[in-house]
Amino acid sequence: MTTSPSPVIAVIDDDTVYQFTASRTLQATRMANQILQFTSGKEALAFLKNGHNPLPDIIFLDINMPVTDGWTFLEEFHNLKAQLSKEIRIYMVSSSIDPRDRNRAKNYPEVAAYMEKPISMNKFSEVLLSWGQSKRES
Numbered sequence: 001m002t003t004s005p006s007p008v009i010a011v012i013d014d015d016t017v018y019q020f021t022a023s024r025t026l027q028a029t030r031m032a033n034q035i036l037q038f039t040s041g042k043e044a045l046a047f048l049k050n051g052h053n054p055l056p057d058i059i060f061l062d063i064n065m066p067v068t069d070g071w072t073f074l075e076e077f078h079n080l081k082a083q084l085s086k087e088i089r090i091y092m093v094s095s096s097i098d099p100r101d102r103n104r105a106k107n108y109p110e111v112a113a114y115m116e117k118p119i120s121m122n123k124f125s126e127v128l129l130s131w132g133q134s135k136r137e138s
Helices: 016-029 041-049 070-083 099-105 121-137
Strands: 008-012 034-038 058-062 089-094 111-116
Touching: 008 016, 008 041, 016 034, 016 121, 034 041, 041 070, 058 070, 058 121, 070 089, 089 099, 099 111
Parallel strands: 008 034, 008 058, 058 089, 089 111
Antiparallel strands: none
């Protein structure tokens, strides 16, 4: 059985405390290769547009951020994704329990799932295992 490489993960969130705890929790799963952190959608889009490496395999994207929120990021990402060298899975992350946000996220084929904060280590592990499984199958 071949094991797939560990994913590169991006956490896009303006809350630095959440970024810290999410990154520590992801590290604790021992399934992440590298964790990139961005405090705005604008910063993350600039990283992707400039072709920096490594590109993330998985993005955990907050909805409510100043400058460029999660929805605006998704609109721009949709136009950018054809230029990227690999497929990137996006998970919308929010403390919002508004069903309109959950339904809106379903309109974006780039969004793999909508997740409510805080995200447990078990939930992060499920996402990373799912990514690994899809890599083994492809």
